[in-house]
Structures are given as C-alpha cells and as structure tokens.
Amino acid sequence: MYLKTMATLAVLASAGFASAESISPQQVSFTDGAVPQSLTGEPGNPAEGREVFANRKLGNCLACHANEDLAEQAFHGQIGPMLDGVGDRWSEAELRAIVVNAKEVFEGTIMPAFYNARTINRPLKGFEDKTILSAQQVEDLVAYLMLLKE
Amino acid sequence: MKRIVLKGAALAALLATGALAEEPKLIINGEIELPTRVPAPSHMDAIDEITSGWVYRTKETQALQMDDFDNPGMIFVDVGQELFETAEGDAGKACADCHESAEEFAGLKASMPRVNEEGELESMPDVINECRTERMQADAWKWSGPEMSAMTALISLQSRGMPVDVAIDGAAAPFWEQGKEIYYTRYGQLDLACSNCHENNYDMMIRADHLSQGQTNGFPNYRLKNAKINTVHGRFKGCMKNIRAQPFAEGGDEFKALELYVASRGNGLPVESPSVRN
Numbered sequence: 001m002y003l004k005t006m007a008t009l010a011v012l013a014s015a016g017f018a019s020a021e022s023i024s025p026q027q028v029s030f031t032d033g034a035v036p037q038s039l040t041g042e043p044g045n046p047a048e049g050r051e052v053f054a055n056r057k058l059g060n061c062l063a064c065h066a067n068e069d070l071a072e073q074a075f076h077g078q079i080g081p082m083l084d085g086v087g088d089r090w091s092e093a094e095l096r097a098i099v100v101n102a103k104e105v106f107e108g109t110i111m112p113a114f115y116n117a118r119t120i121n122r123p124l125k126g127f128e129d130k131t132i133l134s135a136q137q138v139e140d141l142v143a144y145l146m147l148l149k150e
Numbered sequence: 151m152k153r154i155v156l157k158g159a160a161l162a163a164l165l166a167t168g169a170l171a172e173e174p175k176l177i178i179n180g181e182i183e184l185p186t187r188v189p190a191p192s193h194m195d196a197i198d199e200i201t202s203g204w205v206y207r208t209k210e211t212q213a214l215q216m217d218d219f220d221n222p223g224m225i226f227v228d229v230g231q232e233l234f235e236t237a238e239g240d241a242g243k244a245c246a247d248c249h250e251s252a253e254e255f256a257g258l259k260a261s262m263p264r265v266n267e268e269g270e271l272e273s274m275p276d277v278i279n280e281c282r283t284e285r286m287q288a289d290a291w292k293w294s295g296p297e298m299s300a301m302t303a304l305i306s307l308q309s310r311g312m313p314v315d316v317a318i319d320g321a322a323a324p325f326w327e328q329g330k331e332i333y334y335t336r337y338g339q340l341d342l343a344c345s346n347c348h349e350n351n352y353d354m355m356i357r358a359d360h361l362s363q364g365q366t367n368g369f370p371n372y373r374l375k376n377a378k379i380n381t382v383h384g385r386f387k388g389c390m391k392n393i394r395a396q397p398f399a400e401g402g403d404e405f406k407a408l409e410l411y412v413a414s415r416g417n418g419l420p421v422e423s424p425s426v427r428n
Contacts, residue, residue, distance in 0.1 A: 063357040075358035112340040124394040
C-alpha cells in the first residue's frame with residue numbers, strides 16, 4: 001500500500017504535477033482556512049505571479065476579478081470581488097489557501113481550485129489529473145497578491 | 151399646434167411603457183416586435199424573469215438581428231431552402247416532394263425537443279434524419295454539419311415570434327429531470343456547472359463576455375466568431391470545453407436531455423431563430 005502510494009506520487013511528479021521538492025496537491029494541508037507551508041519552500045516571484053494572474057491559459061483571475069494594478073488589460077470580470085487591497089485583507093497563508101482550493105475557505109464558491117487533488121468530473125482529454133497551476137505558479141501568484149495593498 | 155399635442159401624447163405613451171429607459175427593443179424588419187423579457191416559467195425558482203441572449207449583446211450585434219437583409223443567418227436559411235428542393239437518395243425524392251413548403255413546420259421549433267411515439271426524446275435533427283434515411287433512402291446528415299444546420303435554420307425560422315413551449319411533464323418528465331441534473335452538476339477542471347454562469351451570474355462580465363441566461367430560443371444561431379450557423383449542441387460543447395470538461399456527444403442522450411431542460415427555462419420567450427451572436 002505504502003509502496004503503491006509512493007509509486008503514484010512518483011508518476012505524478014514525473015508528469016510535471018509537482019517538482020521534486022514541491023508539495024503535491026495531495027500533501028497540502030489546511031489549518032483554519034489557511035495553508036501556512038509554502039508549496040515550493042521558496043519565496044515566489046511576484047512579476048511571474050502578475051503574468052499568471054492575467055494569462056487566460058493560466059490563472060485567468062481577470063475572468064472573474066477586477067484588479068486596478070492590471071489596468072492595462074482591457075477586460076476585467078465582475079463575478080468575484082475586486083482584488084485591490086487583498087494583501088491587506090488576508091495573510092499569505094490565507095491567500096495560498098484561497099488559490100489552492102477556494103472551496104476550503106468559501107463554501108460552495110464558484111472560484112475554481114487551482115492546486116487541488118480532487119478527482120475531476122469529466123475532465124477534458126489532456127487535462128486528466130492535472131491541476132490548473134503548478135506549485136511554483138501558485139507561490140508566484142501568492143507573492144504577487146501580497147503586494148496588492150491599498 | 152396639433153403636432154405638438156400629438157408629440158405630447160406620444161411622449162406620455164412612451165413614458166408609460168417605459169420605452170424611454172435605455173433598454174433597446176428587438177423589432178425585426180421594423181415590423182415584428184419580439185419581447186426579450188418575460189416572466190419565468192413556474193418550474194424555475196431562482197429566476198423571476200427570463201431574458202433573451204440578444205439583450206446582452208452589443209448594439210452592433212443586436213442591429214444585425216433586427217433586419218433580415220443584415221442577418222447573416224439568412225444566407226444559411228437560403229441554403230436550407232435550396233436543400234429542401236433538392237432530390238437526394240435512392241428514392242429520388244426532395245423534402246419538397248412530400249412537404250409543400252417549410253412553412254408547414256411553423257411551431258415545430260417552439261416545441262422541440264419532444265418525446266415521440268416510441269417514447270424517445272427527439273430533437274429537430276432526429277426528425278429530419280428520419281425523413282432522410284427512411285423516406286428518401288439518403289444518408290443521415292451530421293448533427294452539426296452544414297446541411298443540418300442550414301435546414302434547422304430554415305425550419306426554425308418558421309416559428310419566429312411563437313413562444314417556446316416545450317412539454318416537461320408526462321413522458322417528458324424523466325428526460326427533463328436528467329437534463330436538470332446535468333445543468334446543476336459541476337464539470338471539468340474548472341469545476342463549474344451551467345447554473346454557476348447562466349443562473350447565478352448572468353448579466354455580469356466574465357472577462358470580455360457579457361453573460362446571458364444561456365437561452366436557446368434563438369438557435370440555431372449565427373455567430374460572428376466562426377461566421378456560420380451554430381447548433382444548440384455545438385454551443386453546449388463549447389461551454390463545456392471552456393471549463394475544460396469533456397463534452398457529451400452531439401446528438402447524444404445527455405445533450406438532448408439538457409436541450410429539453412434548457413429549452414424549458416425559456417418557455418414563454420419568443421423563438422428568434424436565426425439569432426445573431428458574437
């Protein structure tokens with residue numbers, strides 16, 4: 001059993017699910033709506049995080065959220081709250097939890113889980129067992145969100 | 151003097167109907183006004199008023215649907231008309247040999263999909279393909295292929311202005327329940343249900359898109375995006391792919407059940423086919 005789990009993890013890691021040092025989606029642990037432990041063990045890069053936020057194929061956070069810091073992008077969504085000042089409203093550990101799996105923080109939310117281990121209902125071919133973002137991208141995003149202060 | 155009085159009366163009438171509010175009206179060819187907001191059918195509890203997807207489009211896109219000469223969907227209606235008159239298959243027959251004109255199908259789009267005598271849920275392409283395979287000895291058309299799309303555009307146009315009125319009880323009930331279940335189930339990597347966007351967040355911007363209620367009264371529709379006629383199942387497929395979910399098969403049982411359920415959420419809205427969307 002133990003061996004089997006290890007083998008599965010190894011497969012996931014080699015499939016680019018998480019780099020060797022990263023915490024896999026299965027290993028992420030939530031305490032009181034927060035994920036205190038960095039997924040990579042390294043500080044994220046906020047400039048990369050800004051790109052992840054805007055990119056339609058990555059975070060696409062702008063689909064649902066407005067963000068003054070990305071005023072150069074023409075279209076900002078209205079489905080979620082505007083994210084100006086989230087770095088004041090939430091701690092780093094809380095922001096990590098929201099990005100990893102917002103359902104752990106906001107029950108029944110429509111915000112997707114970006115680094116989650118749950119089985120996906122009818123994944124599109126090519127997206128089976130894949131998280132939307134990598135551990136590194138989550139950390140980059142968290143570093144960026146921490147800079148959104150008012 | 152007379153003119154001024156008339157003007158005043160007209161203004162009062164406008165104020166009374168609320169026409170001065172910025173809400174645009176869908177009037178086709180300057181003649182046929184189609185209501186774009188009607189009370190929701192009683193089976194819906196989350197929404198009081200159902201709205202045409204036309205309401206959420208830009209002025210330019212709206213204008214294209216208001217004049218049949220500007221509506222690019224009409225080109226495909228003409229293609230459908232040609233197909234209607236063309237003999238095909240071993241029986242050497244055209245639709246027109248048995249059906250005097252497409253006008254005899256007025257009302258059909260408003261009641262589709264429906265349960266047939268064999269107890270199966272059938273959508274318009276099923277009925278058309280039955281005529282092709284059984285009565286014309288011709289090959290079935292592909293569900294969302296160009297011929298089927300053009301033919302459904304022609305037939306659906308005959309119901310323009312008639313209120314959508316699909317049956318959801320009796321033999322239709324189990325199919326309707328199945329469709330409802332699918333509508334509220336979250337799918338795909340983004341883990342979203344149709345309802346998350348089209349019931350909980352309509353009239354909001356999702357990045358560059360103005361979310362509608364996802365109504366089907368304008369289908370098949372012409373989309374500027376791909377410059378062709380798009381079928382209902384093609385649209386469902388697109389929405390599922392956008393949330394990175396593996397779509398159900400076009401023409402399959404799941405999409406037909408979903409088509410019935412979604413159509414029933416539009417019961418009361420006039421048929422707008424072929425509508426124009428971005």
